[in-house]
Amino acid sequence: MMNEELNMDKAFREKLENYLAKPPDHIWNSINGQLGLNRKKIQMTWYSLAATAAVLVIALAAGWYFSRVLEDDTFKTADTKSESFNERSTAGDIINSDDEIIATDDVSAGAVPVTQFASAENESYFINKTEDQKLTDNLQPDEGIAVLAQQSMQLIDNIKAAFSFSDENITLADRKEQVISYPFESVDKNLVTENVILTGRNLSEKEPNWKMGLNISPGYSSYSASHGENYASNMTYSDHHGNSSVTGGFSLQYKAGKRWSIESGVSYAQNGHKSESAPQSFDVYAESDNLVPATERLYFNPEVDIADNRISMNSVAGIIDLKTVPQGAEMTANLEKADNYSTVLLTSGEFSQVFDFLEIPLYLRYLLIDSRIDVEVMGGVNTGFVVGNKAYIKNEYGEQNIGKTRDISPLNFSGTLGLGLTYAISKNISLALEPRVNYYLNSINSNPDVDFRPYRVGVYTGLYYEF
Amino acid sequence: MEDLKDIIKECASGNIRAQEKLYRLFAPKMFGVCLRYAKDRHEAEDNLQEGFIKVFTNIGSFRYEGSFEGWIRRIMINVALGKFRKHDVITAVEDIGKYETTGSADGIFERLEAEELLELIRQLPPRYRMVFNLFVLEGMNHQEISEIMNISVGTSKSNLARARDILKRKVQDLYREVKSVN
Numbered sequence: 001m002m003n004e005e006l007n008m009d010k011a012f013r014e015k016l017e018n019y020l021a022k023p024p025d026h027i028w029n030s031i032n033g034q035l036g037l038n039r040k041k042i043q044m045t046w047y048s049l050a051a052t053a054a055v056l057v058i059a060l061a062a063g064w065y066f067s068r069v070l071e072d073d074t075f076k077t078a079d080t081k082s083e084s085f086n087e088r089s090t091a092g093d094i095i096n097s098d099d100e101i102i103a104t105d106d107v108s109a110g111a112v113p114v115t116q117f118a119s120a121e122n123e124s125y126f127i128n129k130t131e132d133q134k135l136t137d138n139l140q141p142d143e144g145i146a147v148l149a150q151q152s153m154q155l156i157d158n159i160k161a162a163f164s165f166s167d168e169n170i171t172l173a174d175r176k177e178q179v180i181s182y183p184f185e186s187v188d189k190n191l192v193t194e195n196v197i198l199t200g201r202n203l204s205e206k207e208p209n210w211k212m213g214l215n216i217s218p219g220y221s222s223y224s225a226s227h228g229e230n231y232a233s234n235m236t237y238s239d240h241h242g243n244s245s246v247t248g249g250f251s252l253q254y255k256a257g258k259r260w261s262i263e264s265g266v267s268y269a270q271n272g273h274k275s276e277s278a279p280q281s282f283d284v285y286a287e288s289d290n291l292v293p294a295t296e297r298l299y300f301n302p303e304v305d306i307a308d309n310r311i312s313m314n315s316v317a318g319i320i321d322l323k324t325v326p327q328g329a330e331m332t333a334n335l336e337k338a339d340n341y342s343t344v345l346l347t348s349g350e351f352s353q354v355f356d357f358l359e360i361p362l363y364l365r366y367l368l369i370d371s372r373i374d375v376e377v378m379g380g381v382n383t384g385f386v387v388g389n390k391a392y393i394k395n396e397y398g399e400q401n402i403g404k405t406r407d408i409s410p411l412n413f414s415g416t417l418g419l420g421l422t423y424a425i426s427k428n429i430s431l432a433l434e435p436r437v438n439y440y441l442n443s444i445n446s447n448p449d450v451d452f453r454p455y456r457v458g459v460y461t462g463l464y465y466e467f
Numbered sequence: 468m469e470d471l472k473d474i475i476k477e478c479a480s481g482n483i484r485a486q487e488k489l490y491r492l493f494a495p496k497m498f499g500v501c502l503r504y505a506k507d508r509h510e511a512e513d514n515l516q517e518g519f520i521k522v523f524t525n526i527g528s529f530r531y532e533g534s535f536e537g538w539i540r541r542i543m544i545n546v547a548l549g550k551f552r553k554h555d556v557i558t559a560v561e562d563i564g565k566y567e568t569t570g571s572a573d574g575i576f577e578r579l580e581a582e583e584l585l586e587l588i589r590q591l592p593p594r595y596r597m598v599f600n601l602f603v604l605e606g607m608n609h610q611e612i613s614e615i616m617n618i619s620v621g622t623s624k625s626n627l628a629r630a631r632d633i634l635k636r637k638v639q640d641l642y643r644e645v646k647s648v649n
Contacts, residue, residue, distance in 0.1 A: 005631060009603045011576035012584055016604060019499035019581050023515055028490055031519050032483065038524065039481065 062426060208428065208466035209255045215432070215462030216248035221271040221454060225316045228449030234303055235314040243272035243352065247458055253365065263363040263378070269438070270388075271454035272354035273316070275300065300351045300393060304331070304343050313345070317353050317452045318405040318445040320391045327397035349395025353405065355444065355454065356388025363416065376420040378434070384412045386444065407447040414440040418460070428467065434460040471535060479527040486523055493536065494519070497543050503588055503600050504547035514550065518543040544605065548615065551597055575638045583641075587634055595630035602627050 222242035227235060249267025256262055304313045304322070311322040325331060329347035363380030389404045418436035425431055439455040474492075477485030498515050505511035521542050529538055576584070588596055597616060601607045602623075607615075609623040616623070 007574075008576050008631065008634070011579070012588075012603050015579075015581040015584055016499070016503060016588075018496070019502075019585070020495040021498045021502055023494050023498040024512065027494070027512055027516050027519075028487065030516050031490065031523070032487070034516075034520050035483075035486065035523055038520075 211251075211253040211255070211261070211430075211464050211466045213251050213430075213432070213462050213464030214248070215251055215267075215434070215460045216246065217436070217458035217460040219245050219247050219269075219456045219458030221245055221456035222273055223271070223316065223452055223454045225453070226451045227316070231314055231447075231449035234305075235316065241274045243270075243274055243354065245270035245272065245456070247456070247460075249359070251361075251462065251464070253464075259367040259370075261365045261367075263365055263380070264361055267359050267361065269357045269359055269384070269456065270354060271357065271440075271456055272352060273454075275315075275351040275353075300349060301344060301346045302351075304345045306331075306343050311345075312406070315351075315353055315391070315405065317355075318407050318447055318450045320353070320403050320405050322403040324402070326393040326395070326400050326402050328395045329393070347393060347395050349393055352392045352394065354388065354390050354392070355386055355405075355408070357384040357412075358387045359384045359414070361416065365420070372424065374420075374422040374424075376422065377418070378420055378436075379415070379417045381441070382414045382416060382438065384414055384440070384444075386410050386412065405445070407445050407450070409442070409444055409446050412440055412442055412444045414438050422464070428465055430464045430466065432460070432462040432464060434462065436460055472531065475526060475529060475531075475535065478523060479529075489522075490519055493539055496536070497539060500540055500543050501547065502585055503604065504544065504551075504596065506589060506593065506596075510550070514543065514546045518546045521546065544601075548597065551593055552617075554593075575642050576634075579638070587637055590637065591630055591633055595626050595633065598623055598626040599630035599634075 220242050221244075247267060247269040249265055251263055251265040251267075253261050253263040302313045302315075304311050311325065312319050313322065314320075325345070326347055328349070329345055332344050332346065359382040361380060361382045363378050365376045365378040367374055367376050369375040386408055389408050391402050391404060393400050393402050416436055416438045418434050420432055420434040422430050422432045435457070436459075437455070437457050440453040443451040443453055445452045471492075474485050474489050478489050494515065497518065498511065501511040501514040501518070502508065505514055518539070522539055525542075529535065579587075588599065591599060594616075598612055601612045601615070602609070609620045609627075612618075612623040613620045618626075
């Protein structure tokens with residue numbers, strides 16, 4: 001029995017140990033696909049980690065920055081107060097803590113950028129509080145204030161005497177030298193030195209003058225227009241609507257003054273309008289369509305001029321040269337008219353006319369409110385280059401580009417007015433929200449019978465970097 | 468010919484071409500292994516796919532100690548074992564000596580083709596199939612089998628005996644059928 005088992009095992013081993021079987025091809029494809037997914041997952045994990053790290057770094061940097069700002073603000077008050085107070089307390093002087101510290105940052109105004117002048121060895125610079133108290137106790141409130149003011153002036157005089165700066169125009173470096181050489185106590189000297197260095201450093205830090213960024217805005221565009229009588233008589237009077245579009249670009253601003261700045265850059269803008277159902281000619285088709293409420297069916301039914309092997313029609317923005325008869329459109333003769341525009345085009349759908357502009361702005365901005373959220377008014381002109389000029393019919397055959405408007409000026413000018421809200425995310429980065437109105441100052445069509453001025457409104461959102 | 472070591476290194480760095488090369492090298496052999504452990508071809512294909520994904524995911528941890536083929540083979544077996552643990556409840560009942568051995572089938576197995584033997588193994592109940600494979604074809608002893616299958620040594624022995632018994636019966640039936648036809 002044992003031998004039989006051994007033989008049996010041997011038979012299985014010999015025939016199956018190195019048995020090869022070709023797996024179906026789809027298995028490798030599945031493995032490859034799965035590995036690809038795993039790689040993507042790993043990539044996504046890395047991206048997530050990187051994003052988390054970036055957020056942490058930004059948060060830490062912001063925390064460090066704001067804590068540094070706080071330290072800077074408190075440096076001249078809390079630290080100096082406690083240290084100098086301890087120093088003098090040991091000397092037995094009673095000094096009003098409000099009088100202890102005279103600090104100023106206004107170096108440009110000629111004041112001394114010094115925090116602390118108190119010293120036990122220089123008692124003459126300070127007023128003995130016990131004597132003052134006796135004086136003020138017997139005085140009326142107004143008189144008390146006058147005495148205190150006099151004491152303050154005396155204190156300032158003492159300080160001036162101590163520094164004996166005869167030259168108001170002395171340089172910061174000179175002052176630093178003089179302050180250090182003055183025979184104050186070591187703690188006071190250090191404070192004075194640190195303060196001067198700090199103030200000097202702050203002064204040397206340049207205020208950012210430049211700002212650049214990107215902005216984008218969803219917008220609504222429409223037009224104002226007037227036409228010559230002849231032109232208008234052959235024009236399609238229809239129900240016109242504005243067009244929605246997206247505008248955006250690059251902006252560069254220079255701070256010319258405390259509140260004024262100049263802006264330029266480059267931006268892309270689109271102006272357009274749509275024309276919905278309204279018949280011009282009452283031929284049999286249009287008439288039957290006319291019986292149907294407009295909300296249920298849209299159609300476009302202009303008179304067209306077929307001459308010189310081309311088809312043209314008068315639109316509000318100018319004469320459109322049709323490349324071809326749109327798919328799904330029908331042409332019929334308008335027997336009521338005998339002039340050039342005696343043919344009628346009829347198609348269901350919606351007509352639209354679009355102009356694309358590349359604009360170079362020149363704006364002036366004025367800072368109304370300088371706060372955490374700055375408020376600015378802005379206005380200026382744009383030089384607008386027409387980079388796109390198209391007309392479309394959108395019917396059951398899709399949106400068809402049917403041609404372009406004739407006589408469109410390549411160079412135009414528009415005016416812009418806006419109100420900007422800017423929120424500083426960090427020292428150098430800010431987020432802006434800016435509603436603007438833009439109106440073309442000239443007719444973009446040079447045909448004397450057409451005065452067509454597009455306008456648009458939009459709320460611009462921008463991210464800016466100051467440097 | 469490219470060194471296997473280089474292919475392994477390339478696979479570890481995520482080179483898809485190297486991964487395909489490695490797959491083409493070892494897939495037929497490993498599919499043979501998977502076919503022995505699976506109840507049908509479909510399960511074998513699933514195990515092969517899952518096994519190779521584990522190979523490529525963990526290939527960086529291969530330390531070049533011992534046979535690479537052995538390493539892959541072990542992964543395939545682990546996949547099969549994992550599936551077995553998941554789907555087939557292992558009874559903890561001691562069933563040693565429960566089954567009587569059947570008559571002789573000596574000489575018949577040697578005459579069968581590999582595919583026929585494979586089919587016989589696949590027809591075994593899952594636990595017997597696992598134990599038979601591990602003992603006969605992987606060369607494990609009952610102690611090792613009991614550890615990886617979380618059963619007692621006695622159960623492992625009993626399962627092996629039962630597997631052999633079933634195989635003998637099946638092969639005898641097969642032989643009888645062939646004889647009657649002839």
